[in-house]
Amino acid sequence: MSLKYFFSRLKKPKLKPKIFTALAIFFAVFLILPLSPLSAFSANSSAKIQFVSPNWLAENSQDKNLRILDVxxxxxxxxxxxxxGAVNIADTAFRGPREGLPVQYWNNEKLGQIFANSGLxxxxxxxxxxxxxxxxxxxxVAYLLERSGLKDIAVxxxxxxxxxxxxDVTKEFPQYKVGKFTVKDNPxxxxSLNDVKKLIGKPGVTFIDPRxxxxxxxxxxxxxxxxxIPGARNIPWVTFMDAQNPHKLKSLDEIKKILADKKIDPKNDIIVSCxxxxxxxxxxxxxxxxxGYPKIRIxxxxxxEYSAQKDLPVATGDEKLT
Incomplete structure (x- = not known):
């Protein structure tokens, strides 16, 4: 049903009140729903990031679409x-100054150029x-790839x-043609800082600080x-990693226990800030x-950025679990 047809029918007295009410509710929901706070999560992509073993690479090495980044x-x-086949692009290359703040992610155009030059x-x-x-x-870099619209990412x-x-490893440099990578931004x-200001102290919101x-x-x-940030839970990032090799994750059961001990509710709106x-x-x-936490953002x-805003509250000392 088109909007033109719907409004033309409103002028005719034969339209029954119950039908009018139902249609009015339908169009109100249709027009307003995209503005709901939940839309930020419904817009989330179907991207997948996984941690994989060396065997995974052996199983996928013949895939012509596979690119390897040594960061x-x-x-x-x-x-x-x-x-x-790995291309070296230092993780420091993805950030720089913006409006006086150091180590901020480059804009989408520059990120796209970096990824394209890396063979993606x-x-x-x-x-x-x-x-x-x-x-x-x-x-x-995995996060930035998801943020830029890529779907299949592994660490x-x-x-x-x-x-x-x-x-075995190699000293040979890979050969490839520079293609085109268009960032499809996933907000x-x-x-943002403005979002954080509104979320501090709000029920159902949890800040995690991994420092x-x-x-x-x-x-x-x-x-x-x-x-x-007041109310934040401190979960140092190293607690997720193997003591002998900090590039290797602990078991998911161990990580679940860490989160449970910190009373992290998976149903909450979770913001990670470091x-x-x-x-x-x-x-x-x-x-x-x-x-599989459904509502988590960075x-x-x-x-x-936060500490430079002198009007925002700052907490010190140990966290206060409730």
Whole structure:
């Protein structure tokens, strides 16, 4: 039924009141529903991010759409040895200054250029790895790929060290043609500073802060103001990782227990905020894509941006679980 037909019928007296009421409700819902707060989540893509073993790469190595990103930050590490076919693009290349703030994600046009120059297209499947504690760089790039519209993304569990322990690596550089990558921005994965202001203290909203305990408590003098967002739960990112290899996840059962001990309700609207928006990506990937939490987003500006706003509340000391 077209809107023109509907309104033409309103002029005719034979239209029954009950039908008029039903149609009015229908069009009201149809027009208003997209403005609902839930629309941010309903707009969420069907992207998949997974942590995979080295065997996964062996099983998928013949896929012509598969691209491998080595996001280690020191180029000589890559030159000395890397996974066959891997392209080196340091995770630090994805961020820079914006409006005076450091380490902010580049705009969509520049992100698209970086991905295209790395051999990606919008149809690529992507495997990402780094090494050691820089698993955060791998999950950050995975998050940015989801944010940019890619659907099939994987992080190598155990990273380069874990892979090299049982597999051959190479010094040969890959050969490929630079294609086209158009960023299809997905705003449902993140919140802005204005969103954060409205969500602080709101029932059904949980902030998770994955920074080290001393930074969370405000005991180290790093930022303009030190501490955390009031009400935030402190779950340091390293608690999710294997003690011997911080690029390898603990079992999901162990991670579930960590979350349960912190009284994280999967049904809540969960915002992950860290120092610069990098640490947050690990818990975002794990909670959303591995554990299936339905409403989880990243505050990209994180404490770098928040602490510079002198009118916003700052809490210090230990978290207060309720």
């Amino acid at each position: 280690r930050n020191f180029p000589l590490d890559y030159i000395e040895g890397h996974l066959s 297209t919008n149809n690529s499947r992507v495997l990402i790895y780094s090494d050691g504690r820089d698993v955060l760089g791998a999950t950050m 190598l569990d155990g990273g380069y060290t874990g892979y090299k322990a049982a597999n 449902s994965v993140r919140v 080290p305990e001393k930074l969370f408590r405000g005991e180290e003098n790093i930022w303009i103001r030190n501490g955390h 120092s610069t928006g990098r640490e947050a990506t690990l818990q975002y990937v794990v909670l959303k894509h591995l554990l 505050y990209e500006g994180s404490w770098t």
